[in-house]
Amino acid sequence: MIIQATDLKKTFTTKSRKGVQTVEAVKGVDLAVKKGEIFGVLGPNGAGKTTTIRMLATLIVPDSGQAVVAGHDLLKDPAGVRRNLGYVSQAGGVEEGNSPRAQIVFAAKIYGVADPARAAEDVLRRFDLLELADRPGRTLSGGQKRRVAIALGLVHAPPLLFLDEPTTGLDPQNRANLWDRIRELREMGTSVLLSTHYLDEADALCDRLAIVDHGVVVAEGTPSDLKREVSGDVVTLRLDELDRAAEALGPLARATRVDEDVLRVYLDDGEHTLPALLKRLEEERLELRSVALDRSTLDDVFLAKTGRSLRDTGAAA
Template sequence: MIIEARDLRKTFTTRGRKGSQTVEAVRGVDLTVEKGEIFGVLGPNGAGKTTTIRMLATLIVPDSGTAVVAGHDLLKEPEAVRRKLGYVSQEGGVEDTTSARAQIMMAARIHNVADPKRATADVLDRFDLAELADRPGRTLSGGQKRRVAVALGLVHAPRLLFLDEPTTGLDPQNRANLWERIRQLRESGTSVLLSTHYLDEADALCDRLVIVDHGRIVAEGTPGELKREVSGDVVTLRLEEPERAAEALRPLAREVRVDEDALRVYVDDGEHTLPALLHILEEQGIGLRSIALDRSTLDDVFLAKTGRSLRDAGAAA
């Protein structure tokens, strides 16, 4: 086990013109991360993902709870924890005026790497950064900056790497490139704790994950387990009377949910159930605008656990 956390909590108090306001950012989070796995924390913006990661990375102190990270007590041995991990924030921390090589070399020295020059060269080569290593940060593209940021977090060869929203703002090609780099980290034995609000990212990368909402964990498991828990298939209908349609179709479904103007019908076998659903709608005289048959997604899991879509909760897929 590389991370074992129990009942982590964090509350912030903000002060403004209308007085102070208390925000419970994290409300009793339990996490267990195995060695050598990519573990995801999936949820909308403001769900508590970054606060959880910052606590585990010793950047902020929990109000309560316990954790052992990389073999050390989070509260009693924070310096020992820091030596064992790498951390890449949402912003990345790449300076505009300094070259990638100089920044990575400085990070190596801060971490007391035995041979900073060699470690820098190795990580530059590992992330295909050698050709642009001496360019100032401001001349790099978004994807190049993210690779430099990950290199900064890995130059001291940590056993554990924290990635907080690593692909936010990247185009599809650069996202796919960084995904491949993250998979390579797992293959080399590095454990990765990844926060994201991208459904496809969590599904594609994570061995296991938790889904968080309003500072609490609402689901945990592998992506496959979580999707199977919801249902095998989901039929999404857009029609004129979703509430009446929901009542009419309920006998054929494991679950029926009305999501604004869409009706989601969860069934075990969508291909064989679909004709019966259409027959009932025709019998009831309910007008149908569109219909789609899909396998369940992590968004369906979030919807089942919280009553709303992750896409509509301040996150994009």
Template sequence: MIDAHGLRKTFTTRGRRGAIQTVEAVRGVDLAVETGEIFGVLGPNGAGKTTTIRMLATLIAPDAGTATVAGHDLLTEPGRIRARLGYVSQAGGVEENTTPRAQIMMAARVHGLARASEATADVLDRFDLSEVADRPARTLSGGQRRRVAIALGLVHSPPLLFLDEPTTGLDPQNRANLWNRIRELRERGTSVLLSTHYLDEADALCDRLAIIDHGLVVAQGTPSELKREVSGDVVTLRVGDPEPAAEKLKPYARETRVDDEVLRVYVDDGERALPAMLRVLEEHGLGLTSISLERSTLDDVFLAKTGRSLRDTGAAA
């Protein structure tokens, strides 16, 4: 659905004293998004996520690089891309003094839908907005306004939807509700490109993701693959005699560490390794007091790839 190579974008601004400043927002991004998946772009504020999405949405032209989006060339067929694309910005694009129905109807007509009224009613129903469809948007909750924004991007049934920081500012209940809506889009066959700086959001929603920092992709893959690549899982055991236990469990481990009666075993896939490890301990009569399985996080991946925690940037949740 998206195949991008070497995308670059530099902005030139003028400082307070008139000095020209050059900012390399995107410095060579490669992305490959498959049909029918939720693909995440994870990174702190200012990493280049929004600039990358705006280039792929044909809203700004790249300085370098190539891409095909929804089967069309980014540089030579921007109009064809827009016809097959839904785009929801961070701001959302909802006009506060107009009703959701009127705004969505206008979007349907702009896209040339022959049955604009039916398409509007359908998308209002899909996003549970029918009861508030004729109220001014300023009277809606934050979660309802975000659902209106996504409905605006979906009224023409595009195969590809861009969501730029879709849950920023929402409370936990509305975030969870919107996550379910995004999953439903995937189930209907819509491909979703999602930018976020929330670790839990990327982990919960994305089939695959790219981690972007300072305008570069520093890691790409499924959340599970990325976490296993960096540190795998940690099985923590309390045993009476940890040294012999560590020796017996070495075939399952990347690494073992002993601290008093606590044995930490670093493994690639804790769920698969745990039953076999328990059998080995039982067979050799090594008494086990407690056991726990801890998974690495996407923040561990970000730390390994960039040298700092995403949480330290103030962006993650």
């Protein structure tokens, strides 16, 4: 394992007119990340994702718990941890007044790279940034800045890279481009710990992931295994008398859930079970307004584990 974390906890104390308040940002997180994989931490804003990553990156000290990161003890050897990882924050850290080349060379010197200029040239080439290398940072697009930020985190060739919400604010084309870059890192042997609140991003990129909510891990596994655990298919029904419909269809389903104005019915084989569901509704004289059959998604997993939709928390599809 390149990351083995056990029972990490962090509480923040704030002062306001109402007095001293404490917030349990992380309540006891366990993570096991394998070498060479993209591991995702998925959850809504405020779930504790960034705090967890900042603890593992030695930027903040855990209140309790322990971890070994890239072969170094998080608490006993934080310098060793820092030498072996790259960290890209949500803000990215690209300076407006300096060129990407100057910033990357400076980062290489800080990390003690033997030939900073060559290392910068290599990483600029890898991320197709050579044509932009000497332009001021303020002239770069959002997608270009994210690529520069990742280049900054990789100039010293660390075995592990932390990406905190790497595609937030990017348009679809730049998101897709950055996804390809992250996949290339895995192919080159770099382990990636990625935090995101995007369902499609976690599904598309992650070999395995942990779903985090209110500072705890509520589910962990591969995206396909997590979705299979919930159900193979989900039928979404819009109709009156949702509770009566759920009771009527319960014997035909793995599970049913009333979610605001719809009824979700989880099935092992939706294609072949759907006709029986419709027949049962007709027998019960329950008038159907609409029906949709889909494969289970990570949002269905989040809903099953927490009782609410990840989309409803403000997270994007």
